[in-house]
Amino acid sequence: MPPRGPITMGNGEITCIGLRYRGFLKRASVLPMKILVIGGTGKVGSAVVAGLRDLGHDAMAAARTNAPGVLALDLMQPGSVQTLAKGFDTAFLITPLVPNEAEIGIRAIDELRAAGVKKTVYLGIHNLDEMAQIPHFASKIPIRDHLLADGVSVMLAANFFFQNDLNIMGAIKGAGVYPMPVGSAGVYSIDCRDIARAGVRALTMDHWNATSQPLCGSAKLTGPIMAATWSRATGRPVIYPGDDTGPFIDGLRAAMPGFDAWIEHDMRTMMDVTQAMGCQASAHDIAASKEIIGKPQRPYEDFVSEHA
Numbered sequence: 001m002p003p004r005g006p007i008t009m010g011n012g013e014i015t016c017i018g019l020r021y022r023g024f025l026k027r028a029s030v031l032p033m034k035i036l037v038i039g040g041t042g043k044v045g046s047a048v049v050a051g052l053r054d055l056g057h058d059a060m061a062a063a064r065t066n067a068p069g070v071l072a073l074d075l076m077q078p079g080s081v082q083t084l085a086k087g088f089d090t091a092f093l094i095t096p097l098v099p100n101e102a103e104i105g106i107r108a109i110d111e112l113r114a115a116g117v118k119k120t121v122y123l124g125i126h127n128l129d130e131m132a133q134i135p136h137f138a139s140k141i142p143i144r145d146h147l148l149a150d151g152v153s154v155m156l157a158a159n160f161f162f163q164n165d166l167n168i169m170g171a172i173k174g175a176g177v178y179p180m181p182v183g184s185a186g187v188y189s190i191d192c193r194d195i196a197r198a199g200v201r202a203l204t205m206d207h208w209n210a211t212s213q214p215l216c217g218s219a220k221l222t223g224p225i226m227a228a229t230w231s232r233a234t235g236r237p238v239i240y241p242g243d244d245t246g247p248f249i250d251g252l253r254a255a256m257p258g259f260d261a262w263i264e265h266d267m268r269t270m271m272d273v274t275q276a277m278g279c280q281a282s283a284h285d286i287a288a289s290k291e292i293i294g295k296p297q298r299p300y301e302d303f304v305s306e307h308a
Contacts, residue, residue, distance in 0.1 A: 034058045035203060036085055036117070038108070039094025041070055043163050044123060047196030048092050048203075055204065060088075075104050082111035090119045090203050095143065097136055099262050105143035109153075119152045119209070121202045123195070126159040126188075126214055126279060133273050135266045144212060151210045154202045156292075159216040159279050160189040162303040165226075167255070169307070172238055178227035179251065181243045181271050185278030188216035190289070191298040198292045208292055214285040218297045220278075229301055233308035245271045 035052055039045040040061025052059035062073040062084060074080050075096060085091060091112050095105040105122070112120050124140045125131075132138045147153045164180065165172070171179045195215055202208050227240035241247075245268050252267055253259050281289075290296055 032057045033089040033204070034060075034087060036060055036062055036071075036088040036091040036112075038062045038073060038075070038081070038091060039096075039123075040092070041065060041067065042094065043161070043192040044195050044199070045092065045094055047193055048199045051196055051200040052203065055200070057204070075108055078107060079111070081108045082115045085112050085115035085117050088115070088117050090121070091117045092199055092203060093120055093122045095122075095140075097263070097266070099135070101136060101139035102142045105140070106146045109143070109147055113150065119154075119203070120147060121154045121156065121199055122147050123199070124155040124157050124212065126157045126216055126281070126285075128157065131273050131277070131279065134270045135262070136270075148210055148212065153210070154208050155212040156195060156198055156202065157212050157214050158190060158195050159214075159281060160187045160221075161195075162189050162191045162217075162298075162300060164189075165304075166307070168251070171251075172230050173234065176236060176238050178223060178230060178238055178240050179247055180223070180226075181245050181248050181275065182221070182223045182226070183243050183271075183275030183278070184222045184224065185275060185280075186220035186222050187274065187279040188219070188281035188286070189221050189300060190215055190217045191303055194289075194293045194297055197294065198289075201292055201294055213288060213292050214281065215289050215292070216281040216285050216297075217300065218286050218290075219300065220281075221300055226300070229304050230308070233301070233304045243275050 035057055037045050037049050037059055040049050041063040045061060049059045049061050060071055062071040064074055066072060071084060073084055093108060095101050095108070098104065109120060122143065124144055125137055128137050128141050128144065132141065144155050147155055168179055171177045198213070198215055202213070223240040227238045231238040248271065249264055249268055256263070
């Protein structure tokens with residue numbers, strides 16, 4: 001009988017009790033696992049749930065919502081994760097953007113372990129140490145260190161998301177402006193669907209255990225490059241108006257529930273640091289991202305074409 005749980009991979013093959021499979025994980029290779037996806041209703045989490053279910057696993061989304069088919073979970077409440085996680089084999093964890101994120105994340109990991117969850121895959125951020133001036137980057141450093149101490153769990157260190165652009169579509173299509181002030185140092189943004197695919201593979205395979213895995217796109221993107229990409233796709237002028245963070249912050253203030261002084265400081269600092277140094281990726285980072293995704297990263301141009 002095939003084992004229940006993650007399997008190992010080597011030399012481009014997936015190996016399970018003497019059986020080998022080329023390509024992505026196949027349903028027949030393992031018995032279904034029961035997997036909890038904390039933050040399972042967002043862009044990444046919902047795609048992780050869908051990907052796991054496509055492989056035959058029993059994946060359940062958990063979030064602060066009463067939506068049908070979603071387990072209600074308040075990460076702010078001590079003990080809530082341990083109560084909910086009993087009986088799950090592995091977990092995917094996304095922590096909220098709040099000042100005490102480090103405390104919440106470490107407690108969630110402890111409670112997952114106490115509940116008997118054997119492995120956690122955590123969605124972190126690329127270049128945490130280099131960009132630690134940003135409050136929500138710094139918060140994830142102690143979470144990462146605590147997570148990896150168990151010798152099994154995995155952090156996915158994601159660069160900027162393509163899908164951030166969906167929040168500014170009104171400006172892009174309505175005003176012909178790309179308003180996100182990412183600057184010209186460059187970021188290596190990635191599609192949320194590729195992040196989710198990496199999450200599914202990290203949850204169901206052992207190849208990346210006890211590591212922080214970079215997740216970045218294959219090409220450097222800047223504000224002017226992003227604007228030009230949208231211009232070509234829409235067939236109309238789209239300009240990058242420059243690096244002033246004020247309009248970006250004003251837009252967040254108007255659109256983001258719970259926007260407060262801490263979030264304003266965090267977002268402004270993120271843009272300032274990104275303009276100064278970018279969110280860089282090495283050739284090794286790009287190759288490692290391709291490996292854990294299991295295929296080449298989606299190009300930014302393809303994402304833009306989908307939404308143009």
